[in-house]
Structure formats: structure tokens, C-alpha cells
Amino acid sequence: MDSSEVEFLAEKETVKIIPNFSLDRIYLIGGDLGPFNPGLPVDVPVWLALNLKQRQKCRIVPPAWMDVEKLEEMRELERKEDTFTPVPSPYYMELTKLLLNYASDNIPKADEIRTLVKDIWDTRIAKLRLSADSFISQLEAHAKLDNLTLMEINTIRAFLLDSLNCMYKLRSNLQPGSSKGQFTDY
């Protein structure tokens, strides 16, 4: 799974838009959308919101958590806690990126939000690396991490799995023994 796929999944999240056109309910496989009344907020998936936005057919109302004060609080909490704190949305990073890239004019203090989310992301990734490090250094068999988002898991997956494999090879070569030898055959 690469990050574009995760982003694709994130596009299914709903977001409020204020359309500037009038359209009756539309019926899609994923469910009904609309009706669209000019000036009246309506929930649509992100992909549609961005599409409409790019065609200048709507304004996007940022999700409630996309707010400087709330994100600051979250950042502080994230920095204070050793474990992962619950995130505002399972796709917070992707949504921030998408919305800020395409609809930054509809989001107050877009730059600050971008920085804050990046901060939160960095803090979490740092924690993730740290826990991966201690996981490996303590030769644990399993570990439990709560409140991770898909994107975060996806970020670390390739590296962690490869390095674990690699280390496994190294270790099994290092220690002579018949049983180990068998394992390397796999």
C-alpha cells in the first residue's frame, strides 16, 4: 500500500461545503448526495468537495478540528504524553494536506494550521521511530501501539519490515547452529 492509496481512502471522508449552485439529490453507488442549495451547507465526500472547489462551485467549510487553538492544544498534549494521543481524524494528515492545497482560501489561518499539523505529525513519527527502536533493541516479539493512523503505519511499514528482515538475516548468520541454518533456508 502506498501513500496515494491511503490518500484515496481519505477522500471518502465527508466534509461540509457551501455550494454556489443548485442541484437536486444525486444518486451514486456510494450513497446519495445533496440536495445542493446555494448558500446552504451540505456534507459531501472530500473528493467531490475538491472537485467542486477546483471548478469554483463551492466553498469548503473546514472540519471543526482544523482550528488553530484546538490543534495547539493537541500538539501540546502530543508532546507531553509518551504514548500516542487520539488524533482528531483518522486521516488528519491527508485531509490537512488536501484541503490546504486546494482550498487554503476557505480556511482561516491556513499556514498556521499547516505548521501545527506538521508539528503533530513530526512528534508522532518521532515517537513511532523511538518505539520501533526500543522494540528492536529490546528484541521484543510484539508491541502494541494505540491511536496510530493509517498513514503513519504506512510510513513506517516498509522501513520497519525491511530492517527487521535484514536484522533477522544478520542475526541468524551471526549465531552458528544447525537450527539457525535451517531457518536461513527459508
Next chain:
Amino acid sequence: MPCERKPMRYGHSEGHTEVCFDDSGKFIVTCGNDGDVRIWEGLDDDDPKFITVGEKAYSLALKNGKLVTASSNNTVQIHTFPDGDPDGILTRFTTNATHVVFNSSGSRVAAGSSDFMVKVVEVSDSSQQKTLRGHEAPVLSVTFDPKDDFLASASCDGSVVVWNIEEQSQLISWPVLQKTNDISNAKSLCRLAWQPGTAKFLAVPVETKVHLYERGSWDHVSTLSDDLQTQLINVVAWSPCGQFLAAGSVGGSLTVWDVNSKLCVERQKHEKGFTVCSLAWHPSGSQIVYTDTEGCLGLLDGLSTPTPNTNTTKAPATKAAKDYDDLFDDDDDDRLMDEGLSETNSPVKKPVAGDDDDDDDFLMPATGRVRNRGAILDDENSLDTGSLKLGQDKFGDDDDTGSAVVPAAVPLVPMRPVYEGPMPTAPQKAFQPGSTPAHLTHRFMMWNSVGIVRGYNDEQDNAIDVEFHDTAVHHAMHLTNSLGHTMADLSQEAVLLACPSTDELASKLQCLHFSSWDTNKEWMVDLPEGEDVRALCLGQGWAAVATSALMLRLFSIGGVQREIFSLPGNVVCMVGHGEQLLIVYHRAPGFDGEQALGVQLLQFGRKKRQLINGEALPLSLQSHLSWLGFTAEGTPCYVDSVGVVRMLNRSLGNTWTPVCNTRETCKSKSDHYWVVGIHENPQQLRCIPCKGSRYPPTLPRPAVAILPFKLPLCQTSTEKGQMEEQFWRSVLFHNHFSFLSSSGYEIDEDGQSQSQKEQQELLMKMFALSCKLEREFRCVELAELMTQNVVTLAIRYASRSRRMALAQRLSEIALEKANQIREDEPEEEEEEPAYSGVRRTSGYSQSEVMEERRGNTRDQEEEEEQGEELREEEEDGQEMETEEAAETTKRVNPFAKEAVSSVTPSLTPIGKVGRANPFKVLGSGKPSSSSGQPRVTNILDNMTSSRKLSPLSRSAGKPGKDPVLKPLAPRPKTKTQSTLLQMNATKAASKKTQENTQPAADQQKQPEVPPPASPADNTENNRPKTGFQFWLEENRKSITADQPDLEETDIIKEAMGRFRTLSAEERLLWTERAKGQTGDAADLKKRKRAGGGVENDNGQVEADENSSKKKKSLDPSSKLSAFAFNKT
């Protein structure tokens, strides 16, 4: 001293704040870290005026219309109050000033600064400065001696110093405070206060106590303390009378001492325990306002400072006499009668006066500008008695220490106006609904269903932005506002703007007619001199302007002047929609906070008329109008300042019904909803939630929220209440259908039928509920509201749940309704009279038949019927049970459009029960009810939509030999087609011949048929006929031959008699034959409906005959095929 602590409210951003009252006590003035000075008209003012004085404001002082502030640019500036115009810089320091105060007369200002200096400046001439040097650390606070000789200051160097102002020298210094190096590190702000009036004491907060130093001797004479006071005291303030001292502490406690007794008379705690950094007394002494370091503003109310107790003990006789003297001296023209009351009245009156003020503050419309009653009173008083203010006067009267110091001890009573009745309210100003106040620099000039007009009026720009919700209407526009337009309206066709007149220019009306097809998209009109636009609105193809000359001018949208007429009063606001114009104006002065508004509703178009003719507009108590508009469907509605939305109920003589209270959904007291639009279908109240204010800001762009409507009916928490509310709301919100159709608009028929369905559904639910609660009378009342076909359902429900009396009454109602419908629609078709006439007679003949039959077989029949009912219940057992258990879910079905199949089974019993019961209950049966029954069912068949009846029956009538049957035809026919087996069709066909032989008889008979056919029966459509029927077919000829003049009914009767005389074997034979014939008996088709009359006998006689269920099912099927025949 009981007092009430009002909840804190947001005043400024976090940080040091200061607060004071203006001289009249009408405004609370605060300054804070955000650099604004806010002027609040009471604690509940959500829209305070503000003056920006700098980046930060450290301190403020207010006197004689001058506002002095210490701001972060190291200056002490003056602004005028309340206008807020800058009035120069008083003095400068090398760093910021920390505290500024006025002296008692307002002629001088003292300011302490962080650069260790204190300056005393003449307000009139800022070059006259006196600098007091000597402190060795930033100055914490300064205070003037009321007699203007001295000045006291406290500093971070730990000293409190008294200065001689003239000599600019230190008089005395007390090292009582803790030393710090900066204000920000100081534990306490140490605000000093000098007793007003006598100037006898200087109060110095020292840690948790307040030291009182005596003027002159400068001795520490006493200490005010409180055991419960454990925190450092930050600020102290004397009451205006000088008798009480209030202190606010770092931990948020507020304490009031009586200085004479040195007793603590009041303790309050800040609700969150924040540091109180400023407090001020109301000039009347009844309130204390305070602020904390978090920027919040609070109020203690109802401090009845001079308690009667202290007053009586402390006021010696000589004092009273002196007061009397004063009284005579000052007010010789006043009534002597009142003087005796002065002493006794005052303590009582004062709290009252205080309360009044407070009430006014609370009720002040937040749109501001309107001066309140108290203020008006004040003004009158000050006119009467020179420059004195009411508050001061009151204190003069009660001040027990008050010898010479009090400006003039004018007694209270003569000052009171004689008139004690209700006071007129200031009329509310004209406004544009959907706009925010004009004094805002960035404001919405209009927000409606079409778009948004925003006005910017700041230094760089004076512009108007027009934006459309639907970009398909027009692209957004940006206009420079060179004329200074203040009013706007927006429609699908045009933007209308208007400006008030200025000295040079007349008031102008500008219209951007963007939908015009020629190249000239704009026109402008100057109003006559001296006439100002007060309100304007746009309709479809017209524009209206109400002016200050009480005139209403109509323009066409292209700029042609049209009608002009006079308004009965000053306009408040005006809206247009389509061809309707709604005007609200002042009918008369309102009293005690009420507005007396009148409303006019005009309709243009082809037939111009006035629909509402200057009736009073009902508002909530002590509120004013805040929004006026039409729903998208064209029903007038409005919102008052209390948040109640009312809508015109055209079906109830143009009354106004409250449909929503927006304040109920608000989370906090200072939140409001700003209504922008109302839709009736779907029911939506579109509004913008405003947190902590009445109006939304232009940025960030507010989002529209949708509120549901709710009629304020009683007990809406109960199921009954809920349904009643839903029902009446539905009724109210669908009034527009009838209005629209009556004024010739096309209407959404789907929506209408949907709503009718919904209403009837609710009625049925309520009916079921009342049934369950054994409220039969209520059931009948509900049935009165139902349409006829639903009444039949109700009858069915009632009889199922064994409420025969109820069913009986319902059937009467059904009959009435049927009559009414017939009377209402006589013009619907010419055939109608004949049709109903026949119907009636047919009903009659039926009852005759039935009666006769009854005569013969009453006993059996009764048994039969009971059995029948039982069987029905078995048949529908499933349905019944669910129905009674949960009517709500089950009852929905009959109405569900798609559930045709479920409709029909439930119809079956209607016919049976509806027919059977009245007879059973009534014995011989009243003709009226029995004749009513068939009608009911007839109408049930046709009434799904009464509209459809006429075209269908008409078209059916065209082939035309048999009008009687027409109304019945459509429905059974469809059923035949959908559910009957092929065989039945052949039966029908074959029957044709049969029918033809007896057309006359049939014509009379058919109406009798009515009980609606049903699928339940349809399932048994191919049941065999009874033996009797076969026999009758065979022998009819012979009977008619014997007695040619017999009626059809008589024939059957006769036939029955003869059949009975047959031997058992013979009868059995016929029965066998009947059984054998079922499949292919095309040639043996009989008039099956006769079977209905006979079957009971058969049931009796033929023990081995199939169950009577089968027999019973027979007649409907035969009826069906009869219809099918008639149709073909």
C-alpha cells in the same frame, strides 16, 4: 446587605482590565489588553460600542464626557465620550503610564508611570503640568484628594506617599508595601482610594487588610479586615456616599465594609477565583462592576447601600430638619406635600431606582442607539435641578456624614416627576432585515436567500461587495461606495442601494438592474429634499422605498415611478416577495419597553389589494423586531429580539403563530441566532449562529445552520403533545399551498399530497393513541379533523378494538363529511345530482333488502355475523395484533404510496365491518346510517384523491349509459386487472349477456354493491358459487314468469323461499353441482351478487357446504367481476 452576583461575561482578551461607570451610570466602560475601550449598555449588551485607543490600554478614567486612557505608546490620551473621537494627548512618559485618575471636579488628571513619576495635568490645558518625583520604583496607583489639595500614590518601592500638589512635595510616606522591581512582579496593584465627599479617610490596601489614614493628621486610625479575607487585596473603592468601602482581592473575593461600624457587610467570590483587578461603584451605589485579569466583566447588583437601619439610627433630628431646609431652599416651586415623605421614601426608593436602571439595561435593545428610559429620566432631572445628576442627588439625601461636602443636599422626592405611570419606550429605528448595524466598519448590508451584500467602510476602502449564493444568477460584484450607501436589498433581478441625505446631496436610490436585457444596467433617483430613505425592498419587477416623510414610493424595476402612498407611521422595516409587500411601522408609542408596531401586507399584480390592513404586530414582551421576511413560499414571518419566530397563519384570519424560539437552542445566554431565511417545504429555519453576539462578523465567513421549527404547544414531551405539535405544524406549514393556488401560482402537487398524507397519518396515530387511552370523545374530535377516507379507517380501527359506540359516532361523522364534500363540489360535474340521488335511493333499497332479510333470518344472521367477525379477526389476526400493539408503525402502511398491496388487504374489513356493525348495533337500523355506509365505501374508493374523482368519473361517464356506477368503477377495475385470475375476466365477459337481460334491475342493484373489493377476497376469487346461486340461475326465469312485476329483491326473496322448500337431497344436489362447476362454469354464470343475500341461509342449511368464509368471500369476487363488466 443582600446582593446578586450576575454571571461573568467576556469583556476583553486576557490581561489587565479596568472598568468604570460613566457619570450617569448608564454605561459600563472597560478597557483591556486588546487596546479597546468598550462601552457597554449594561452587562447583557452583546454589541458594545468600542473605541480603539492603542495596542494595549492600561488604565482609563472617565468624567464629564472625557475619556482618559493610558495606552502602550507611553501616552495618556483623551477621547470624547461616548463618541470616541480622539481629543489630543494629555501627557507623555518615557514608558507606559500605569494608572490614570480624574480629580472630583474633572479638571485635572493624575497619572502614575513606570518611569517612577507622577504627573498632574490640567485637562483644559495640557501644558500646565506638575511632576511629582520621589518614587524609586514604578508607580502602582494614584488618587486625588477630593478637595484637590493632595494626591496619594503607591509605588513598587513599597511606599505610599501623600503629596502636596501645589508644592510638588512629599508630605508623608508610609513604607507599608512589599518592595518589588516592576508592576508585573507586584503582588498587589494597591489601588488607593480617598473617601469621596468629606475626604476624611485615605484607604490603602495593605496585604489582606485595608488601612484607613485620616486626612490632616495622617494617622493610621483604623483597619478594615475580615477573618475570611485571606488573600492580598488588590483594589479598593469607596461607594459614592462614602459610607462603604469595597475591596477586590487577588484570589477573587469581593468584600464590602461599612466604614462607620467597620463591619463587613457583604462578601462575594469571583465565580472562577481570578484576580479582581478593577472595581467601580455605580453612581447610585446599587451596583458594583468589576473585572478580572482574564478580561471578564462581572456585576454585583442590588447593593442596597444605605440600609433603613443605619439610616434611622444615624440620622438625627437636626439632620432631618436641615434636609427640610434644603428642600425649601432649593425647590420652593415644588409641592410641599411631598416633603414629609422625603426621608421615609428615600431608602425604599433607592433600591427601586437601582433596579429600574438595571432592568432597563437588561432590556435595552442591543442594536444600541436607543436611549433607555432611565437615561431620559436622568436628562429631565438634570434639566430641572441644574447640573446635578440623579444618582448624586440620591446620595446627598442619605449621606449621614454629609455636612457641607455634598454638592447640594437636594431631597429626592421633589425631583421625581409627578407621572408615575408607564413610561414610553423609545421607538426602534428603521432597519433592513438581514443586515448588521450600520456603525460597524465591516458589515452585512443584506443577507437573504439570493445572496450577500457586504459593506466595507474603513480607512482604505469604502466599498460594497455583492455576492450571490447561486453563481448562476449573476457573478459577484464589487462596487465603490462613493455615495455612502447604508441600505441594500438584493433579488434575482437587481441590487437596490440607498443612502441618506447629506448637507449637499439629497438621499439617493440606486438600482443595479443586472437582469436587464438592454445595455443600461443601472438607474438612480434623487428623493425630494428633506426626504430620506428609511427602508427599501425589492419584489418581483418592482422596488419599494419608505421615506422619512411617511411616504411609500413604488418603482418598477426598470426605474419607472409607480404608485405612491402614505404610511400610517414611521417605517421600521419592509420586505417584498413576488407580488407581496410587507411593511411594519410604528403604530403608536410603546410603553414599558414594548414597541407598538403595525403591519400592512399588500399584494400587487393584476388585482391590487391590501391583505392586512394595519393590524398590530404581536411581539414578545419587551422586545423589538429584529427580522422580517417572507418564507421562500411567500408567507410573511418575523423574528423578535427575544428570538421568537412567528409566521402568518392565513387560514386563521391572518393571525401570527409562533413557530420557533431560536434562543431555546442557544448554548449560552449571550449566544444568538441571526436569521437569514425561512423555508416551509422542507421546513427549515436558516440562520447563522453567533457566539457571544447578536450579529455575525463578516470574517471569518459565517456558516449557515438549520434549525427545526417547533410550535410552543403544551407537553411536547409526551407522545400526544408531540403528535399534536407535528400535526399543527404540518397544517400551518402547508397553508402556503392554498395561498399559492388561490393566487394563481403553480404548486407542488406532490408536496401537497405528501403533506396531506402526513397530516392524516398523524391524525390516525393520535386517534389510535386516544383509543388506547379510552378517550372516545377525543377520538371523535380527532375524527372531525380527518378526511373522509381516513374516517373510514378510523371506523375500522374502532370496531376492531370493540368500541361500537365510537364506531357508530364515527360513521355519522363520515356521513356528514360525505355530505359536505358533495355540497362543496356541486359544480364538479353535472351528473353529480343525479348520481347522488340514485345513490341515496340505492342505499335505501339496500336497507330495505337487508331489513327484509333480517326479518326472515335474524337469528341466524346474528350468529353469522358474530362468527364472521371472529373469522375476520382470525383472518387478519396477524395484522390486528401488530396493529394494536404498535399502531404507529402499522398505521403508516395504509398511506404508504408504494404499498398498494398492503393497502388493499386492510380495506377488506372496512367493508364488512362498516356494513355489518351499524346494523347489528342499531337493530332495525336507521336509514341514514345504513344509507351512509355504502357512501362511505364509495367515497373511500374514490377519495384517495378527491381531485381525481371528477376526471375519472367524467371520462367514465362518457360512454354513459350507466352514470350510477361510474364513481365505483375505476378502482375495482384496477384491482381486477392486477389480481383477478383470468377466469374472472371470462366470467365477467360471459356475464355481460346476463346483465343485458336485466338492465333495469341491475341499475338499481349495482349501487348496493359498494363494499370495496379486496385482494383478501381476490385470493379466493375462484371460489365456487353456492348451490343456491345455481338453482337461482336455473329458476329465475320461472320466477319472473310467475310474478313478472317483482322487484329484483323480491325475486331473490321468492327464490329463497322456493329453494328452501326443496328437499335436502335436492339442495345437496345443487351444492354438489356448484362444487363441480367451479372450474369451467362459464355458461352457468349467474348474478353472483344475489349470493350475498342468500348465503346466510345457505350456511344454515348446507352443513357440509364449504366454510362460510369461502361463501362470504364469494360476494366480493362477484362484485369485482360485476365492476369489471361495467367497465368493459
